[in-house]
Amino acid sequence: xxxxxxxYNLHPQxxxxxxxxxxxxxxxxxxxxxxPLLASDEPAPGMFLIATRDLTGSGFSESVVxxxxxxxxxxxxxxxxxxxxxxxxxxxxxxxHNVVSRVYLGGPVAxxxxxxxxxxxDLLSDADHVxxxxxxxxxxxxxxxxxxxxxxxxSIRLYAGHAGWFPGQLDYEISRGSWQVVPASERVVFSxxxxxxxxxxxxxxxxxxxxxxxxxPMRLVSVASxx
Numbered sequence: 001x002x003x004x005x006x007x008y009n010l011h012p013q014x015x016x017x018x019x020x021x022x023x024x025x026x027x028x029x030x031x032x033x034x035x036p037l038l039a040s041d042e043p044a045p046g047m048f049l050i051a052t053r054d055l056t057g058s059g060f061s062e063s064v065v066x067x068x069x070x071x072x073x074x075x076x077x078x079x080x081x082x083x084x085x086x087x088x089x090x091x092x093x094x095x096x097h098n099v100v101s102r103v104y105l106g107g108p109v110a111x112x113x114x115x116x117x118x119x120x121x122d123l124l125s126d127a128d129h130v131x132x133x134x135x136x137x138x139x140x141x142x143x144x145x146x147x148x149x150x151x152x153x154x155s156i157r158l159y160a161g162h163a164g165w166f167p168g169q170l171d172y173e174i175s176r177g178s179w180q181v182v183p184a185s186e187r188v189v190f191s192x193x194x195x196x197x198x199x200x201x202x203x204x205x206x207x208x209x210x211x212x213x214x215x216x217p218m219r220l221v222s223v224a225s226x227x
Contacts, residue, residue, distance in 0.1 A: 041181040043070050043170055046131025048188070049077060050180040050201050059108060062198040065163050066117070066184055068128070068136045075165040078106040078115060078136075080157070080189055081197040088158055092140070095147055104194070106159030115162055116143055119155040119190060132186050157190065 041047065049065040056062075060079075069076040082105040089095050091103065091114065106115055118127060118135045127137035137143075146152055165173070173179055182201065191197055 041183070043067055043075065043174065043181055045070060046134075046184050048182050048184045048201065049170075049174075050182060050198065052177055052180060052202070054176075054178050060163070064188075064197050064201060065107075065179075066130070066134075066189060068115075068130050068162075070170070072167060074167050075170045077163045078104075078117065078159045079163060080104065080117075080159075081194040083194050084160075086160075092143065094144055102158075104157060104159045106161045107163030109162050109164040111161035113138065113161065115159045116146075117157040117159065117189060118142075118146065119186060131184055134184075134186055134189060154190070 043049070045067050047067050047070075049063075049067065051060050051063045051065075062081075063079045064081045065077040066080050067075060067077045083102050084105060086103045088103055103114070105111075116127075116137045116139070117130075118124060118137060119133050120135060121133055124135045124137065124142070126139045126142045127135035130136050143156070143158075146156055149155070170179075174181060180202065188197055188201070
């Protein structure tokens, strides 16, 4: 299990950020929409959740989440587009400062722990396969081992905390239109411009189309719109 092996002692700044974000996300999750909207794909490991504009102002505003677990026990994901200015060497002194430049905010749950995303063509025994060549792990030993490789900076991402949903909670949020679900991409997960990911992935809003009776221009017949 990925989360059982996460390692600890993170920068207190991360706790302050996500305490606020988690509270806002809870408020949004309690907002009930009368008519649910259907998502285009089913959530599963290896899928992206893209926050829609319905989540603007919440802790998940403009977030892109990579799902790494989705089953009867609930859902776990990592926000991949919120980098910090905290250096990994601040957390793990054994790591050289010039290997991995920064830690990402993975979500509001367990911000004292770190989860790794690893891009590898080799099968990793101390990690869970997510999709393609992407693996997730909470192993400190695996991190230190991978750091010895020449391509460590291009093949490892570190996330403080994670996003989590109770069984059925994410499906409900998707049904009401809070998230778009699309297949994940290795290129996007390891993008060098993470702050641009959300705008690149979010489908554009569909225009509002107003139909009216030609015999009476002021008479509205129907309105079609979309997110």
